[in-house]
Amino acid sequence: MTQIPKKIKTWQMVQPSTKNKETGEVFPGKIESTEIPVPELKSGEVLVEVAGCGVCHTDLGYFYDGVATVVNPPLTLGHEISGTVVAGDAAWIGKEVLIPAVMPCRQCYLCKTGRGNRCLNQKMPGNSMGIWGGFSSHIPVPSLDLCEIKNRGGIPLANLAVVADAGTTPYQAAKRAGLQPGDNVVVIGIAGGVGQFMGQIAKTLGAGTVIGIDLNEERLGRALKYGADFIINSTGKDAATVLKEFRTICKTNDLPNFGWKIFEVTGARGGQETALAMLGFTGKLIVIGFGLAKIEYSISRLMAFDAEIIGTWACLPEYYPAVLDMVLKKKIDIDPFVETRPMSTIRETFEEVHKTGSPARRIVLIPDF
Ligand SMILES: [Zn+2]
Ligand SMILES: [Zn+2]
Numbered sequence: 001m002t003q004i005p006k007k008i009k010t011w012q013m014v015q016p017s018t019k020n021k022e023t024g025e026v027f028p029g030k031i032e033s034t035e036i037p038v039p040e041l042k043s044g045e046v047l048v049e050v051a052g053c054g055v056c057h058t059d060l061g062y063f064y065d066g067v068a069t070v071v072n073p074p075l076t077l078g079h080e081i082s083g084t085v086v087a088g089d090a091a092w093i094g095k096e097v098l099i100p101a102v103m104p105c106r107q108c109y110l111c112k113t114g115r116g117n118r119c120l121n122q123k124m125p126g127n128s129m130g131i132w133g134g135f136s137s138h139i140p141v142p143s144l145d146l147c148e149i150k151n152r153g154g155i156p157l158a159n160l161a162v163v164a165d166a167g168t169t170p171y172q173a174a175k176r177a178g179l180q181p182g183d184n185v186v187v188i189g190i191a192g193g194v195g196q197f198m199g200q201i202a203k204t205l206g207a208g209t210v211i212g213i214d215l216n217e218e219r220l221g222r223a224l225k226y227g228a229d230f231i232i233n234s235t236g237k238d239a240a241t242v243l244k245e246f247r248t249i250c251k252t253n254d255l256p257n258f259g260w261k262i263f264e265v266t267g268a269r270g271g272q273e274t275a276l277a278m279l280g281f282t283g284k285l286i287v288i289g290f291g292l293a294k295i296e297y298s299i300s301r302l303m304a305f306d307a308e309i310i311g312t313w314a315c316l317p318e319y320y321p322a323v324l325d326m327v328l329k330k331k332i333d334i335d336p337f338v339e340t341r342p343m344s345t346i347r348e349t350f351e352e353v354h355k356t357g358s359p360a361r362r363i364v365l366i367p368d369f
Contacts, residue, residue, distance in 0.1 A: 004047065004087045007035040009369035010136035011346050014074045019066030029063045029073070031347055033369070036131070039140055046088030046143045048099060052158025052340060052364040053134030054080030056165055056193075057290070059126065060354050070128035077126040078134025080364075082149070082161040089143045096157055098147040098324065099125060099139070100317040101165040106144070117172055117316045124314075134161075135346055137367045147320035152328060159338045162193075162362045163324055167334070168315035169288060170198035170263070171323045174205055176312040177261045177286045181206030184255060186246070188275055189265035189289060190228055191219035193337070193362040198263050198288070199227030200332045201323070209255055213242065213274065219360065226333060234270065239277040246278055258282050267291030283307045337361050342368040 015030040041047060059077045061067035069075060081099040085092040103123045104116030111119050125141070126133030132140060149160060179185070185202045189195040190212030202210050204227075212228035214220050220231040230253075232245050250257055258281035264271055267289025276297050279285045283305060302309065315323075326332045339361040341349055346365060353359055 003049075005038060005049075005138055008038055008136055008138045009033070009035050009367070010076045010133075011343065012074045012076050012131070013063060013069075016062060016069065016073050017064050017066050026064065026066045031063070031077075031350075033344075038138070041088045041140055044089070044142055044144060045140050046085045046092050046146070047138055047140050048081070048083040048097060048146075049086045049138050050081055050083045050134055050136055050367050051096075052082050052156075052161040052366050053078040053136075053343075054161045054164070054166060055349060055353055055363045055365060056080055057353075060350060061290075062127070063350055064354050069126075070124075071130060075126070075131045076133030076136050078136070078365075079124050079126040080161050080165040081125060081134035081139065082157050082164065083139070084157070085143075085146075086138070088140075092143050092146065095146075096149040096152070098149060098160065098164040098320055099134070099141050100145045100147065100315070100320055101125070101168070102314040103129075103142060103145045103317060117314045122314075135343060135365060137369050145317035147317065147324060149324065149328075155328070155335070156340070158340050158364050158366050159334055160324070160327070161364050162334055162338055163320070163327055165314075166194050166362055167197050167201075167327065167332070168320055168323050169194055169312075170201045170265075171319050172315035173198065173263055173286050173288050173312040174201055175319070176310050177263070177284050179205050179207065179261060182208045184209045184211075184260050186211045186213065186260055186262040186275075186278060187228070187265060188213045188262065188271045189268075190214050190223045190231070191216050192265060192358045194288065195263075195265040196223060196226055196337055197332065198265055199223055201227075201326070202263070203227040204326055204331045209253075211246065211249060213271075222336070226336075234274065239270070239273040242274045243277045260284075261286065263288060265289045269293035269295065279305065279307050279309070281305050281307065285309045287311045338364055340364045340366050342366060344368050
């Protein structure tokens with residue numbers, strides 16, 4: 001039975017992280033448990049009871065690194081959400097859904113020309129959708145972009161939250177890359193929360209060869225079971241050394257030295273330098289990871305190589321059903337990459353993920369108010 005709550009319970013970021021511009025020192029924000037009256041739903045809106053909300057590096061950027069949210073705090077963070085519709089549009093009540101991490105306006109030029117994932121008026125829970133975010137008992141959202149979950153078998157609804165960002169962002173990246181069956185792919189950062197999806201999705205979309213690069217031997221071993229055909233451990237190696245190993249793999253396996261699609265997921269300087277070094281004839285470098293490094297590169301190489309560098313942001317809601325289908329049909333495995341915890345551990349969990357940088361599994365917080 002679905003139930004409309006009296007109040008929405010939520011973990012609100014009451015104070016953002018702040019940065020001292022002179023010293024560069026950053027101070028973390030503050031999160032408090034609080035209750036908010038249930039808002040009156042506008043036409044086209046529904047109230048979703050949150051089953052789970054994934055912890056993303058973007059949340060930590062707001063909470064620790066001085067990255068500003070579009071809506072000034074207080075607001076609730078969290079944009080990787082699954083749940084059940086409990087109020088609003090009758091056609092949706094009782095349905096299990098994914099809430100897309102970004103919801104385009106559907107009115108602007110970008111939206112009308114297929115670039116809605118980068119719509120400038122888009123709404124993102126935990127950033128630009130009023131005070132609302134996923135680390136809550138409930139969240140009001142427009143129903144237009146919801147992705148219905150049907151026949152999820154034994155997969156817990158909370159676990160499916162990771163599809164709504166970590167799983168779909170790589171899919172959009174594959175689309176931006178024009179990934180075709182038989183294409184050869186490199187995933188830099190294949191052992192991380194988004195990278196492992198990138199490897200699995202590339203393979204599911206028919207990639208001929210997937211080479212995974214990362215720093216953790218054990219997790220690289222895991223990648224071999226989930227999409228990667230070859231792995232390179234880049235620990236302590238500069239871009240030139242990794243490039244040499246890549247070329248050896250190509251030579252010994254009769255793989256071409258052109259046309260590689262390189263997905264850079266880490267956002268770290270080392271990963272980006274490696275990606276640029278590997279970008280060769282008719283290649284494409286797709287930038288998914290976020291970082292602050294500034295790297296020198298002679299861009300005329302792109303001319304000589306007839307190559308491209310492409311940025312990619314989030315994912316169009318219309319692609320969500322395709323990714324969800326891959327998960328439900330077990331073409332992509334999520335269970336080995338998800339860990340659930342009570343939402344009341346939010347402070348400790350943020351602290352832990354911030355410290356370790358890249359946890360072995362994506363953490364999904366389950367409301368336990
Ligand atoms: Zn995210
Ligand atoms: Zn738009």
